[in-house]
Amino acid sequence: MSDAQSVWHLAGGRALTLAGAAEARRLAVQRGRVWLTLSGTADRPAEDCWLAAGDAVALAPGQTAVLEGWPAAEFELLVPPGSAAPGRGLFGGRLFGGGLVGR
Template sequence: MSQAVMTDPHQRAPWEWAVEPATAVRLPAANQPRWLAVSEGRVWLTRSGAGPHAQDVWLQTGERHELPAGTEWVLEGWPAAQVELLEAPQPAPARRQSRSGRWHAPWGAAHAA
């Protein structure tokens, strides 16, 4: 069985992959939660390093599974599958305010009056 990381030549979009039969795909840990969604076929999914009592997850077309932040996973298509790796959007950075917490007029606007 071969092993791949989610940078596969069969990738259709940056978030979508074809998982070939007898190919294990490693999903490295990320800083934010993600979801693995199956758009076609069936997938076996297991959490890396979870120990002997970890439960394997089976997903079919239309199902998805949350991958918590900081966790690494391995998946395999049974026999093949099309999957999407989805991430939540990150919040926009907050606008900077002055130290007093009030917004100030642009430089020179106070002197124009």
């Protein structure tokens, strides 16, 4: 696949915030269900939705998403090639030794 790809696991009852990014991204649920809250844009208000395995949603540039697994879930976050700066993680933190460190 030509996109930069990551598979993430959400344990039941855990929430994860995906910070807004400069580029559009695609979030695809691989297993379980996800409760997703998308930040609003200038054209539409914030919204909540449920995604099941096989569902996907496009994240607009700058759009923040909060995800929670119900009960647990796995999802992929697809980013266009060449959009991630070297040494930076998908969540905006610096990568050191394979781990993510906040800003």
